[in-house]
Every structure is written in C-alpha cells, then in structure tokens.
Amino acid sequence: MEPNWVKPYGDTTNDGAMQLSFTLPVKNGGVAREAAKRLCESMNLENVQIVHQKDLGGGYTFFVVYGRCTQAVDISDIHVPEVQAPSWDMHQVNTIAHEKLGRKITVVGACTGTDAHTVGLDAILNMKGFHGNYGLERYSEFTVHNLGSQVPNETLVAKAIEVNADAILVSQVVTQKNIHLSNLTQLVDLLEAEGLRDSIILIAGGPRITHELAVELGYDAGFGPGTVPSEVASYLLKELLGRKGIMI
Amino acid sequence: MEPNWVKPYGDTTNDGAMQLSFTLPVKNGGVAREAAKRLCESMNLENVQIVHQKDLGGGYTFFVVYGRCTQAVDISDIHVPEVQAPSWDMHQVNTIAHEKLGRKITVVGACTGTDAHTVGLDAILNMKGFHGNYGLERYSEFTVHNLGSQVPNETLVAKAIEVNADAILVSQVVTQKNIHLSNLTQLVDLLEAEGLRDSIILIAGGPRITHELAVELGYDAGFGPGTVPSEVASYLLKELLGRKGIMI
Amino acid sequence: MALKLRVDDKLIVRAREAAHRITGEVQGFIEQHTTTSTERAVVRLFGVEGKGLDDVPLPNLVVENIQDGGGLDKGASYWVCNAMARHSLSAQEVAQAVGHGKLDLIKVAQADEGRIRETAHLIAQETLDRITRNRQTRSGFINQWGERPAPWLYIIVATGNIYEDVIQAQNAARQGADVIAVIRSTAQSLLDYVPEGATTEGFAGTYATQENFRIMRRALDEVSEELGRYIRLTNYASGLCMPEIAALGAVERLDMMLSDSMYGILFRDINMKRTLVDQHFARMIQAQAGIIINTGEDNYLTTDDAYEAANTVLASQFINEQFAHRSGMTDELIGLGHAFEMDPRQEDGLLYEMADALLSRHCFPKAPLKYMPPTRHMTGNIFMGHIMDAMFNLTSVATNQHIHLIGVMTEAIHTPFLHDRALAIENARYVFGYARHFFEEFDLKKGGLIEKRANDVLQQSVDLLEHIEHVGLMTAIAEGTFGRVRRQPTGGKGLDGVVAKGPQHFNPFFDLILKGGAH
C-alpha cells in the first residue's frame, strides 16, 4: 500500500501542533525553563514554547508547553483488529438467537483479582444496563451469572465449568502497577491448563481495555469505555453462530 | 561539574510522567488510536496511555495521552543568563539615581512593527503601573517617551537620538510567523548601523520574551510575563551606574 | 424571569436622554459630511465590482476620479448616474471605463438633475430589493428551522485561507456553533480599500472580500441544510472601509457585523470624524439588511480595568444605541458589546460580573447583547483559562446574554486550533445545559453585592454621560474616557477622506431608506 504519513494538526496541515504538561524537579526559574525546553526537544519537538511555568514548592516546577512534532506516522502500515459484530438491538438478538442458535446463551461475569469496581460489569450485565441500553440479564435468550467483585480467577473458572458457560466476561478497572495485565493473563493460563480455552468465548472489558490489547493477551474480544450491552450481546451471538458454521 | 540528570515527576522520582494532547487527521477509531500511540512512542514516551479520544468531525480525532518520558536532561550543563538587578522599590531607585547618578534617566518605549498591543508596555511606563507597582512615568528621576503602538523601528531610533535616550524599551506581543524575531533583530541592525548599539541600553519585553532570548538577539535584557516596573527601573539604574564604573 | 435587578429606572431614562443629546450634537456634523468610503459604498451598491488599473478596486478609482476633479461634494451617485444617463451605460460599465482611464466623470456633460436622481433611485431600488430578498431568505430559513435558545455560540475561524476556514467553520457548526466569524487579516481595518477575490494567504485571518463572503455564505447554507438549523455568518466592518464592507455584507447575506466607529477610533487610531460619518451610512445599510451589528465596548476592558471602568462600557453602550437609532436601526439589531474581564483574583468577581452583565441586560432589554469571554487575564495556564471560561459561560447563561463569544483556553497563546475550539464548545454546551434555568431560579438579594454594584455602576454611567454631554463626545474621547486611550479630533488615519457635502449632494440610499423614517 502507498505510505500515508500523518502528523498532528493544529490549524495547518502537518503543522505538528502538540500540547504538553509536566513537572520537573527543578527550582522555578531560567534553568528549569531551559531544562523543560531541552527535554521537549529530546522528544522530537521543535519550536518549543514554554507558555506557563509555575512554582509548586519544594523545588518542583510545573510547565505547560506547545511545540511542533517533527515525527510522522505511516497509517497505511497500521492494522488494528476491530471487534467484528453486527449492531443488533436486544429484540434482534433474541429473535436471531431463538431462530438460528436454538438455545440459550450462558455467560459468567466477574471483576477478578482485588478489583472491586463492579459498575462497568454491572452496566453490561444488570437488567438496567447502560445509557438506556438494557443489560444481558434482560435478554430472554441469555442466562447470566454475575459473580461480582474481587473474584479469584480459580473461582471464576470453576463457575464457568459448573454452569457450562458459553462465555466468560471479565472486568478490570484498576491498572496500577499493571495489575490488570497479570490478572488477565493468569486467567488465560488457567483456562488453557483446564483445556477450556478454545471451547469458551473469553471477553475482557474496562476503561483501559481495547480490543487489540485483549487479543494480544489471548482473549477473543475486548471492550472499552462507552460499551453498551447490545454490542456485547451481538458479538457473542455472532461468534457462537460462527463457531456453529452459521454466517450472518 | 557532576552531571545532574532530571526527568519529569508525577508521584515517584524519575517516573517521567507527562500529559499530551493533540489532533490527528485520522478518522476516529482503532487505527487513529494506534497512530497516536506510535507517534508518542516516536517521541520517546513509553507506557503510552490514550486516556481520551474524540471525533472532531471531518476525519479528525482529538487525543489526551499520558506517558512516561524516557529522556532526561542534565541540568548541571545548563547556564542561563538571568537579569542581574537589585530589587529596589521606586523610592530607592529615585534616591540612588539622585545621589549616585546625579541626572535623570531618559527612556524611549514603543510597540514596534505592526504590533498594536500596548497594554504590556504601558504597564511598565504609564503612571498607573502594574499590580500596584507604579510605572516609570511616576519616577521623579525618569523621563519617559512612550511612542505607543505600531511604531516603525526607524521612527523609534530617530526619537532615541532626538531625546538622547539612555535606553530603548521595545514591546513585542504578536509572535505569529515569528514576526517578533524579525522586528527585534531589525532594530538591533539599525542601531548598529547608526553606531549607537553600545551607547544605549536595549531592552525587549513581552509574553514570549525571556532574558536568554533577548540576549541571544543582541539585547541587553529581556522581560517576560509578570514583570513589574520597579524591576525594570532597578535594572536600568544598576546598568547605567555600572557603565559609569559605579558598582552597587 | 427572576434574576431581575432593582435599579433606579429614572437613572436609565437620564442616561438614555444624555446619550441622545450627545449623539445629536455629533449628528449635525455627520449629516453635513460624506467620505470617500461612503461614496465608494454607494458605487458598490450600484453593483460595481472588480479591479481597474494597477489592480485598484473600481470603486476606489471611480471615487478618486471624482475627488481629483473636485466633485465629491455632490456625491458619487451624481457623477456615476450622470454618466449612465448620458452614455446609456450600466454602473459597472461606467466604472470600468473610469477604471481603465477611458472616462473622466467630471468631464461628462451634465444631464438634468431630475433625470440623474431618477436613474439613481432606479438602480438603488434594485439593490435594496436584492437586500430585502436576502432578508426574506434568512427569515425563511429561521421560520423553517426555528431558533436555538440564547446564548448563541459565536465562534471564530482564523486560518488565513478561506478554503481552510470553510472546513473549520463547517466542523464548528457540526460541533454546535450558531454563529461563525471569519477573522480578518491583521490590520485590514487600516486599508483604505476592500481587497478582491478569494484569500488563501492572510496573516492571522482572512481578508473581508465580497468573494470570501460568498464562499463562506454558501458553505454555511450547505451545513445549515445538513443540520436543520440556520448558521449565521459574521464579519468585521469597522475600519476605514466600514460602509463598503457593510454594503458587501448586505448584498451577500451576512447576518451580523462588527460595526463600531468607537473601536476604530480607539484601537485602530482611525480619525473620529471620518469613521463617525462612515458609521452612519454603514448602519443604515445594515438596518435595511436586518444585519445585527456588534459594538466593541468589550475592548475597553482590555486597556482599562473591568472593575473600575464598568461605567465607561455602559455609557458607551447608551451612546452606541443612540447612534444606531439615528441610522434607523431597531433595538433587535443592536448587539451592544460587553465582556467578562475581571481579575480572577478579585473576591466576589463572579457576582460583580453578574451585576454588570445583568445591568446591560436590564438597560437594553431588547438588544441582542454580545458578550465577550475573558481575554486579558488569560495566561499560558490553559487549565486555569478553561475554568475562567466556564465561569464566563455560567455568567452568560445566568444573565441571559444573547451572542456568546466562545472563550478558548489558548487565548493567550495562539488563534484557536481545531481541538481548542471543540473543547471550548464542549465547555459552553456543558455549562449552558447544566445551568439552563439559572436565570429563572434565583432572586437577587435586596441590598446585596450585585444590586449595590449595579446601582453604583449605573449612577457612575449617568455622571459620566452628563460629563460627556457637557464637554462633547470628541473632547471626551480626547480625554481618554474610553479604554484610557486618548485620540484627537484631527488625529488618526483617514481625515483626508472626509468631505463637506455640497448643496447638490445626494445619495439615493439615504432617500429610499429614510423614507420609512428614522430620527
């Protein structure tokens, strides 16, 4: 493919305009300003303007900077997997599931590890749903087991086996020290050890989850901020039908 | 000197924490996100988090990003000239000028070129001054000629010669297409052509002027945001005394 | 409507009466004079467009020809229509002949004055009809799509390239803008002609030209259709070419124009006589075209202190209202300007800002007030700037302002980037929605800070107006009353374009427009 280089845009194509802010452990003054400028230059910015600098006390200085990025990215070279799913609504999902799949879909959901943030998972699973879009519990063709917060991966897998789940839905919100990555990876390892990885659809969600990250970690799909339940339901149904060889 | 490397600080020494925002001319979606990420990586950031992305219409996407800068700056290596001036108040300046210099100080000020932003210059020169700090017109030992806005450099130099000025004070606010740099440089050239550069104190001021920039452009001093008149008066007096061999 | 001020309404009457007398005193001078730019505007309204020798716009060449021949005291209409009548040419043909040195208007044998006037009225009426059709087109759209509740979001584009401006403007409309302003190239107001054609390289703005007006109007009509809401277009008339640009705005269906001689006098050092005469005709045309004018009192608070000088803004608003009335404008077209410019460190600044904003609202209940965001105290701290803009947005919706200039967090840094504008719109829309009925929810405390402040400012405005009446407007300006800027009656640019009208002077637009009768 033809290369397609892009640069940031302020008000003129390829002007490279960028805004930065950060703190340096340097006393406010000319040296701090020059240090900020050099740092930005070492980040491939030119025309660096220190538009604000403020003493934060204790020998720290805060900066707001504008500059022009000299780098460009070739987007013809970028291939990002995107969740492939139709945009069915609840009614369509139910009808198609009923007619084509002919059985109920069972899912197990949990916030794993020490994560106690249930709001995102509940938004997908609970009756009430999210932004006026009903949650999976409300779907006649879904059976939902929501295990809630701080669930060890072992418990989650055991439950999935117990109810013979079609899919596992994991939520991870806390990302400090990349705890979400280890939690998510450990679950894949567990499922593989149980020989279950291929027979179950594995989904991750959370504010820092993207589909590409999820796929990289060995998941079938990932859902980030703003996800509504019908997207997840549509994806699941399509995937299950696909696995049965039914293409829609 | 021992090298002294510093990095940005968020909440842990050397964590390199930085915030960025910019727009890419790429349709909102996974490709745009990945492009933003790669761009940040090419700027020597790691652990790049795209925390916000928003469709601006017309195929543009806005990003807010946090990342960790891998670069550091050696501040032992930074030598920034700073305006060397005592912090006298108006009364002190007047008394010292009266006693040690023994004559009035004449200054000519102007916003040069097409620049019509007089507020900053007036803040330094007008009676009223800035932030409760009286302007030079109020000093008994100063004679002020404020030429106002959009003054050609030629006119300014002619006036300086006419009144036999000790100092020229130039304000430059508009920086689009670096117009301030050409205006400021042209003034130095003119003064040099007239053989006046060494006998007159040349000062620049404005929101994007720093002392280091002014010195680089051939000025004696530069004053940026937040400057108050007494700083300028003190600097001028000290410099004039110095040129007469009187050190204070 | 609850956020209602209790002020001494007799003071408002006194202020308005003083302003009426102040402008009356100047009006005599205005009506006895014409200007090169006024006459060029007439030529443009006759349909003249294009350039002549040395790339000078034809209207300039026509008027120069007349002025050089010593005939401008009769007015351009006289000479142009004489030539039209004599040679059976259209105005454009006459201008072209003049513009290429093939015709000297002064030398054309003079036709019967009745015939000249008749010709003039005929073509003037054609143009006025076109302007009326524009007005109807606009109301047609508005009737069809309805009007968004005020405050309207007024957003600038300033790329210097009209085609880039179009992209930014259409996207701004999609993001929520109600009014698009195309910023002019720096210092266009000091040019004594209107450039021609489509601009692709302006400095911090795009020239106001008839072609640019057309391009942008078309683009906004397009996006209006797309969105089902009428997007207004505005540009700048103030400056040496005020009446000409006003004429172009009327013809190309602009909806608003910044049009204020006080701005030109104070901030562009344009001669006061010149621009006051210019303003009179400019506003007559705008009145005819249903164009809302915006005045520039907000600028006073960039060179003077917002807390201390609030009365200079209000006094000037009263004066500007009277000038506008004298040009036949109705209140609905008088977008008086004011601004949110108090020091963020001022204790209770928000309450004082509300007081001032409400006072303007109260004194000019039918005017579509133009409310400007913080600019002077904006710094490179974009985070602080963004919340100052939020307080401005709140004040605007809380005091029911009409034309709301979006405050942008990068005000102290650069003209807005694409995302700066998007964040600014997001800010305004959030606050307007979140405080939608603030105005109806509260009563002001009797004797509270807001009421007291408003009464003080009003009293000081009356005092100031009565002083101005005493010394005369021109002297008051020379004293530095407004924005602390001093300008002399004979100083500034453009005085040489002021010409005393002779007894035979006529301007068909005056006759036709004033038929309806303005004071």
Place this chain on the structure above:
Amino acid sequence: MALKLRVDDKLIVRAREAAHRITGEVQGFIEQHTTTSTERAVVRLFGVEGKGLDDVPLPNLVVENIQDGGGLDKGASYWVCNAMARHSLSAQEVAQAVGHGKLDLIKVAQADEGRIRETAHLIAQETLDRITRNRQTRSGFINQWGERPAPWLYIIVATGNIYEDVIQAQNAARQGADVIAVIRSTAQSLLDYVPEGATTEGFAGTYATQENFRIMRRALDEVSEELGRYIRLTNYASGLCMPEIAALGAVERLDMMLSDSMYGILFRDINMKRTLVDQHFARMIQAQAGIIINTGEDNYLTTDDAYEAANTVLASQFINEQFAHRSGMTDELIGLGHAFEMDPRQEDGLLYEMADALLSRHCFPKAPLKYMPPTRHMTGNIFMGHIMDAMFNLTSVATNQHIHLIGVMTEAIHTPFLHDRALAIENARYVFGYARHFFEEFDLKKGGLIEKRANDVLQQSVDLLEHIEHVGLMTAIAEGTFGRVRRQPTGGKGLDGVVAKGPQHFNPFFDLILKGGAH
C-alpha cells in the same frame, strides 16, 4: 444567609424520628455484643503497641488468647487487668508476655472483680486524659491561628510511601490545603489487624499505622507553624479494624476520620453485625477525641444514579446521624457525606446539585458536611473534568459546604500527580474567591426547580425511612436500598469476630465516656 430552602420542616422531624427508631432497633443488638476488634481497641487504649510471635500485632495476640480460651464474653479489660493486678505488670508487659507465649490470660487466677475494674478505670482514665490533652492542643492551635472560612480544602496524598507522602502533604498545605488525607493501601479495610511501623511500599496508598499517624502529624504540625494555620489530618477507620484505628487516631491527634459501617458493608462486603458493633465504640472514642467523622453516603452515587437516588443519601445521613448521637457525638462532629455526581448531560444538573446540597445543609445545620467531587462521570477528558470540578467547587461555596474534597481532573486516570493536585487547588481557590458571597447574594425562587427538587427528595427520604423502619435496617440493606448493593446479615467478612457479651463483660471506656451521658 439567603440561599435558604423553603421545605416542609415537619418532614424533617418525621425523618429524624424514623431514623431514631431505626437505629434504636439495631442499638439493642449492638449493645449486647462486642467484637474482637472492639476488644483489641481497648487493649490498644491501654497503651499496648508492637508485635509478638510471627510478627502479629500484640493486641491481636492478646484478644486471640482470650477468645481461644472462651473468655471474650467478659471483655479483654477483664482479663488484661486481672493479669495486671495479679502480676503487678503494665498492660504492655502483660501483652508482651502473652504475645510471646509466656502467659495465658485465661489461666491467671482471678482477682476480685472490684479490683479488676478499679485497675481498668485507672489506666483508661490515663488514656482519656491523653486524648483530652490532644483535644486541648488542637483547640490551642486553632485559637491561636483562627480558622479559615469553609469550605475547607481536603486533599489526598497517596504515594504508598509515608516519607513521600510527607513531602506531598507539606507542599499541598503550602498550596492551600486545609485537611490532608493519607489514602490507605488498597484493601487495608479487609485486614483484621492494624499493621505496624512506617510504610514505604503501599499499593495505591499508605497503611494506616500508629507510626505513620505520628510521622504525618509531626510533619503537619511543622507546616502549620510555618503557615500560621492549623492543618488537619485525616485517615480511614471504616473496615474490619474500625475501633482500633479510631483509637490510634484519638491517641495520635488525628482531626477527622472516615468512619462509617455502611461503607464497609456495602463497598467492602464486611459483615453488617460486626461493623455496626465496631462503629459504636469507634465513634465513642472519636467523640471523646473531638475527631470529626466522615460518613460515606457519597459512595452510593457511584453505583446508583445521583438524580434518582438522592433520597437514599439523605435517608442514610439521618440514620448515620442517629448512630453518631448514640455514640455520644455532638452535631459538630458529624461530617455527613454527600456528593456532586449528576450526569454532566443532565439539563439543569447544576440546579439539582444545588438543591441536594442545600437540602443536606438545611437538614443538618450544624454538621460539618463532607462534600465529594464528581468521580463517576469523570473520564480521560481532563479538560472536561476540570470544568466539572469548577461547577462542583461553585456548588460547594454556593451552598456553604464544610469539608470540601478537592476534585482532580485526572480522577479517571490515576491517583493525583503533584501538579494535578496544584491545579485542583488553584481551581477551588479561584472559584471560592470568585463566588465567595454567592450564598448570601441570592434567594431561591418560590416554586422553582431547586425548591421543588428539594421537597421531592425530602418527601422520598421520609417515605424510604418509614419503609426501612418497617422492615428493619438489615433487611433494607439486604434489599439493595443503598447504592443498589445487596448484603445479607450473615454474609460478608468478619462475622466470626462478633461475640455476645456475658453478664460480667465490661469496658472501662464505655463507663467513663458515657458517664457524661449520651443520647
């Protein structure tokens, strides 16, 4: 004071009475039981500190020893003081002997009960005297330096290293903070012991330990001196160790503590019986120490909708107030929590937020209300977040809130960086100053949105409280009344630490503190 709500004050009386009866019903259970953590708190208040075998804190070892021996129904005081009396040892010595397996308290021959009680009262009195001295030290500082006007700026530090925390806290104070909260390491509330020593590696927070309390108290006293203003220190008591941490806070002169069993039940899945019993003693100690408690109703709006569930917050505040009264707290110490959590897209959200905030203010006029910033609707759009925080700041000063948790624009991203906090303080100080007397400047419109909303929420709260009274608090919690979270009376962590008091049970602090007479 003008921003005054007109609500039906009889409904407030009804709400308070229902809450009184609701808590009365539970109080019976509470007073008949003690818990391992309550008894450990008593041991700590006897001055026991340090670790024993396997690095387990001595208070745990002591209480385990008693529980294992089946003697906890008598209370730890009984056994510890018995051993003290018998062996002429200090409490610390007794604990050390037990902690190293050298003494089994149950096996110590039992002294005369009068003698045991006397010993207990004597050492309890010493601790209470120390706590009283702390209280006097605090008021001494405040009398000397005065108090800043509310809202007070409450700021968190969360580095995980107490020494880094000190740097951040001192700088925050210099930037304008009034109250410093040291966030606990994640999930400390689920630990059934209080860690010891200075923390240098916490996860998203620093452990609440006696040593950390001391270090931070000293640092804040230092910076208070420097600034001439008393900087308050706060930490978290809620959780499995509520009374122990409360005791440490009292001894180390903390000024506020988050202390609410409802939070533990709903958001940490702690057994309700356990934590309700714990809370009673914790708050008694805090009352004695003049520590302002903070309750956690704000959290309900992170799992339920702020517009719809406002009544659950108010109802819970009434209940929490009554529980606090039953522990001997005066209104001045009851920092009831609520929050600014409406959807930024909600039309008139600002007015509804003001209504809710005023309603709490009106129902609890003397309480130092704790007001929480937007968290749930904060996103990675830090610019939008910053202006949401500005609207929160405005609402806080406009409705006269007392303890103001700084909203930080990076809420949805990370615990605050140094400059995030500085910008947040700048935001709050700007808005507080700019709207300082908003509260006194306006009257609410009769029958307006705010008044109507407040009346609706109040009515719904009364309805809810009367329902809770009907089914009982524990059942109501099981029904998911609060924050839509359901918890069963026998579920959650820590039920095994609940012990029925025997007839011989005693706790010298109960006796001494309640002498003054609560409820």
